[in-house]
Amino acid sequence: MIPGPYLLYLGHSADPIGIKTSRGLATFRPDDCVGEFRYDDCPLTLGLKRLTIAEGASAGSRTLVLGIANSGGTMGADLIADAVAALEAGMNVAAGLHQRLRDVPRLVALARERGLSLFDVRDPPADLMVGTGYPRAGxxxxxxxxxxxxxxxxxxxxxxxxxxxxxxxxxxxxxxxxxxxxxxxxxxxxxxxxxxxxxxxxxxxxxxxxxxxxxxxxxxxxxxxxxxxxxxxxxxxxxxxxxxxxxxxxxxxxxxxxxxxxxxxxxxxxxxxxxxxxxxxxxxxxxxxxxxxxxxxxxxxxxxxxxxxxxxxxxxxxxxxxxxxxxxxxxxxxx
Amino acid sequence: MIPGPYLLYLGHSADPIGIKTSRGLATFRPDDCVGEFRYDDCPLTLGLKRLTIAEGASAGSRTLVLGIANSGGTMGADLIADAVAALEAGMNVAAGLHQRLRDVPRLVALARERGLSLFDVRDPPADLMVGTGYPRAGxxxxxxxxxxxxxxxxxxxxxxxxxxxxxxxxxxxxxxxxxxxxxxxxxxxxxxxxxxxxxxxxxxxxxxxxxxxxxxxxxxxxxxxxxxxxxxxxxxxxxxxxxxxxxxxxxxxxxxxxxxxxxxxxxxxxxxxxxxxxxxxxxxxxxxxxxxxxxxxxxxxxxxxxxxxxxxxxxxxxxxxxxxxxxxxxxxxxx
The missing domain is CATH 3.40.50.300 (P-loop containing nucleotide triphosphate hydrolases)
Structure with missing residues (x-):
C-alpha cells in the first residue's frame, strides 16, 4: 500500500484530462490529500491548498503522487527533477506512467539513500496467464x-x-x-x-x-x-x-x-x-x-x-x- | 543477427503446432539448419538429421534455437538444462518465449563466462509509440x-x-x-x-x-x-x-x-x-x-x-x- 496522505502533482499540466489521476484522488479520497503542487503556468486546480513540495512534506504528506497522464506515458526531465525534490523533502513518490520510476537510476539511488519508496502503479502482476474465455461463476x-x-x-x-x-x-x-x-x-x-x-x-x-x-x-x-x-x-x-x-x-x-x-x-x-x-x-x-x-x-x-x-x-x-x-x-x- | 547455422530444438514436444518455430526455420531456411535435437519420447521430426547437442556443435551449429512455443510462454527446468548444455558445448541460444533467457541468472552467467550470446526473439523494441490510425502512404x-x-x-x-x-x-x-x-x-x-x-x-x-x-x-x-x-x-x-x-x-x-x-x-x-x-x-x-x-x-x-x-x-x-x-x-x- 502507498503511504498517505498525498501531495497531488499537477506540475505544468494544462490539459484537464491529463490530470485525471490527481483529480480522481482529490475527488474520491479527499481525506488522504494534503494539497496540490503546481507551477505558475498551470491553469488547473483541484480546489486543494496549493503547496510547494517542502510545504507538502511539512503538512504531513508522505507521498508525492505524480498523478498526471500523457499519451505514451513518458517522464520528462521536469517530472524527474520534481520527484528528486520530493525524495529530498522526505516523501515517497508514486506514479502511473508507462515509464517507470524504478528505471530512473537517480531516483532509485536517492530513494535507497533516504529510506524511501518509489511506487510504479502501472506495474502489472508478474504471474499473469493467458485468458480462456471459459464460463465462470459470478x-x-x-x-x-x-x-x-x-x-x-x-x-x-x-x-x-x-x-x-x-x-x-x-x-x-x-x-x-x-x-x-x-x-x-x-x-x-x-x-x-x-x-x-x-x-x-x-x-x-x-x-x-x-x-x-x-x-x-x-x-x-x-x-x-x-x-x-x-x-x-x-x-x-x-x-x-x-x-x-x-x-x-x-x-x-x-x-x-x-x-x-x-x-x-x-x-x-x-x-x-x-x-x-x-x-x-x-x-x-x-x-x-x-x-x-x-x-x-x-x-x-x-x-x-x-x-x-x-x-x-x-x-x-x-x-x-x-x-x-x-x-x-x-x-x-x-x- | 543470430549467428547460424542452427540446431533446432524439439525436446520432449508432442504437439505438432507447438514446434512451429523450429519447423518454420527448417522449411524456409533449410540451408541454415544442421539438424534437430529431440528426446526419445518426442514423436515429431522436421526431417532433419537427429543430433545430440554435442553433435550439433561439432557439425558447426553456432546457435541452439529453442523453437518451441507453449501457451503462456514459460520455460521449464528441462528447457533451461538443455540451454545450459548448449552453452557448455559452445553454442549461443535463441528463444522466443515470453519468459526471457536473460532472466535466468544461470544462463546469463554461463553465457558471459563462455563469451556466448542469448537471443530473446520476443523482445519488443523499447521505443514504441502509441498508434494514431492516421492515413499513411503505401x-x-x-x-x-x-x-x-x-x-x-x-x-x-x-x-x-x-x-x-x-x-x-x-x-x-x-x-x-x-x-x-x-x-x-x-x-x-x-x-x-x-x-x-x-x-x-x-x-x-x-x-x-x-x-x-x-x-x-x-x-x-x-x-x-x-x-x-x-x-x-x-x-x-x-x-x-x-x-x-x-x-x-x-x-x-x-x-x-x-x-x-x-x-x-x-x-x-x-x-x-x-x-x-x-x-x-x-x-x-x-x-x-x-x-x-x-x-x-x-x-x-x-x-x-x-x-x-x-x-x-x-x-x-x-x-x-x-x-x-x-x-x-x-x-x-x-x-
Missing part, C-alpha cells in the same frame, strides 16, 4: 466508452456505491492507474503484455459465488485506433453480463487524435455487445452514463432524456443525477 | 485467421514471394517469433505492452512511396478469447488495403481451448473487415488460404473450390497450390 458489469477518459472510472465507482447502498455485495475492479490508486489495488490492463490482456481481467475478476457483483472499470474504446486492442481483450476477459456505455457529449475528437470523430452511441453500443458476446453470449446493455459537466442542469437532463429515447436505455450523469435508474435496469426482468 | 496486405497457428505466416511468406516473382516490390513484415527468426527482423506484437499494439505495427510497416507492398503477418484471431486484443490492434495498426483470411479445415477447437469451436469463414471475414475499417475504410478481402495438409490433393482442391463459391473469393492452399489467384485478385479492377 455477476460482472463492465463500463465501456466511446473514447478514452469519458468517465468510465467515475461511472464504475458510482455503480459500485449504488449497489452497496442497496445492500448488494459489489466490488470495484480497477484497471487503470487512477482507479488503482483510489481502490488500493487492481491491474493496469494497458500495461500488461499484449498476450495477457483478457487473462489479466479473468484474474482481476475471478469466479465468485456470493451473488455479488464485480464492477469492472473499462479502458479506451473499440473505436480508438491507439487502444482498441486493450478494450477488446478487456471485453473478452470481463465476460460481463451487463455493460454500461460511457460518453462525454461535445467532445470534438477522439482523445489525442485531432480529426478523428467519435462514434455514434448506437454504433458503439452495438459493436461492444458484438465483441462481448464471444465470451458472454447473453450480455446486455443496461444503461448509458454521460459526463455532462460542461452543460447546465437543464440541458444535461434534456440530453439524458433524448438519449434514453434514442437508445431505449436509462441514461444519466452519474455525478449529477446518480445511477439508480441503471441499477433498476440491472435488476429489472428482461428477455 | 500498400499493405494483412493476413488474418480463424484461429492461431492456421498458416498465416506461411501465407504471408508465399504472398511476398509471389509478388516479388512478378517484379513487384514486397516486404514480409514479421510479427511473431518464427517469422522474425526467418526474416531476421520484425516486432513480436504479442509481447508488446498492450497500449502499443497498433503503434508497433505502424512502426513495423511505416509509410512507403515505391508502390510496393508491406505484407504483414497476422496473429491470433478476433474470435480467440485469449488473443483477440492483439489481433484487433494489429488490424488497426496495419491499416491494410487488403486482407487474406487463413484457416485450417477440420480443426476440432480453437487453439488451446477444447470446447470452443472455430467461427464460420464468412462471419470471421465480415468481422475482420468491420474492425479493419476503423483505420482503413476501403479495406477489402482478396482471398482465402487454407492449410489442407491433412487432406489428399483431390479433397483439398474440392474444398478450395467450394470455399471460393461460398465466399466469392479466390481460395487456395499456399503450399500446395500457390497464391497466384490471390495476387490476380489483388490487382484486378474492383469497385
Amino acid at each position: 455477476r460482472r458489469l463492465l463500463t465501456v466508452g466511446t473514447d478514452c477518459s469519458v468517465g468510465k472510472m467515475y461511472a464504475t465507482l458510482a455503480l459500485t456505491t449504488a449497489l452497496r447502498a442497496r445492500g448488494i455485495a459489489a466490488d470495484f475492479r480497477a484497471t487503470g492507474q487512477t482507479g488503482i490508486l483510489i481502490a488500493g489495488g487492481g491491474i493496469p490492463v494497458d500495461a500488461v503484455v499484449a498476450d495477457f490482456i483478457s487473462g489479466a481481467i479473468e484474474q482481476l475478476a475471478p469466479a465468485r459465488a456470493d451473488d455479488g457483483w464485480d464492477v469492472i472499470e473499462g479502458q479506451g474504446s473499440l473505436f480508438h485506433p491507439s487502444f482498441a486492442g486493450v478494450s477488446t481483450g478487456l471485453l473478452h476477459g470481463a465476460q460481463a453480463e451487463a455493460i454500461v456505455l460511457c460518453h462525454e457529449p461535445g467532445r470534438a475528437h477522439m482523445r489525442g487524435l485531432p480529426g478523428r470523430t467519435l462514434p455514434e452511441l448506437a454504433e458503439c453500443l452495438a459493436m461492444n455487445l458484438q465483441v462481448a458476446r464471444l465470451t458472454s453470449p447473453s450480455v446486455r446493455a443496461v444503461g448509458v452514463c454521460l459526463n455532462t459537466s460542461a452543460l447546465d442542469a437543464v440541458a444535461a437532463r434534456a440530453l439524458c432524456e433524448r438519449t434514453e429515447d434514442v437508445l431505449g436505455l436509462p441514461c444519466t450523469d452519474p455525478i449529477a443525477f446518480g445511477v439508480e435508474s441503471i441499477i433498476d435496469a440491472l435488476y429489472a426482468p428482461h428477455a | 500498400r499493405r496486405l494483412l493476413t488474418v485467421g480463424t484461429d492461431c497457428s492456421v498458416g498465416k505466416m506461411y501465407a504471408t511468406l508465399a504472398l511476398t514471394t509471389a509478388l516479388r516473382a512478378r517484379g513487384i516490390a514486397a516486404d514480409f513484415r514479421a510479427t511473431g517469433q518464427t517469422g522474425i527468426l526467418i526474416a531476421g527482423g520484425g516486432i513480436p506484437v504479442d509481447a508488446v505492452v498492450a497500449d502499443f499494439i497498433s503503434g508497433a505495427i505502424e512502426q513495423l510497416a511505416p509509410a512507403r512511396a515505391d508502390d510496393g507492398w508491406d505484407v504483414i503477418e497476422g496473429q491470433g484471431s478476433l474470435f480467440h478469447p485469449s488473443f483477440a486484443g492483439v489481433s484487433t490492434g494489429l488490424l488497426h495498426g496495419a491499416q491494410a488495403e487488403a486482407i487474406v483470411l487463413c484457416h485450417e479445415p477440420g480443426r476440432a477447437h480453437m487453439r488451446g481451448l477444447p470446447g470452443r469451436t472455430l467461427p464460420e469463414l464468412a462471419e470471421c471475414l465480415a468481422m475482420n473487415l468491420q474492425v479493419a475499417r476503423l483505420t482503413s475504410p476501403s479495406v477489402r478481402a482478396v482471398g482465402v488460404c487454407l492449410n489442407t495438409s491433412a487432406l489428399d490433393a483431390v479433397a483439398a482442391r474440392a474444398l478450395c473450390e467450394r470455399t471460393e463459391d461460398v465466399l466469392g473469393l479466390p481460395c487456395t492452399d499456399p503450399i500446395a497450390f500457390g497464391v497466384e489467384s490471390i495476387i490476380d485478385a489483388l490487382y484486378a479492377p474492383h469497385a
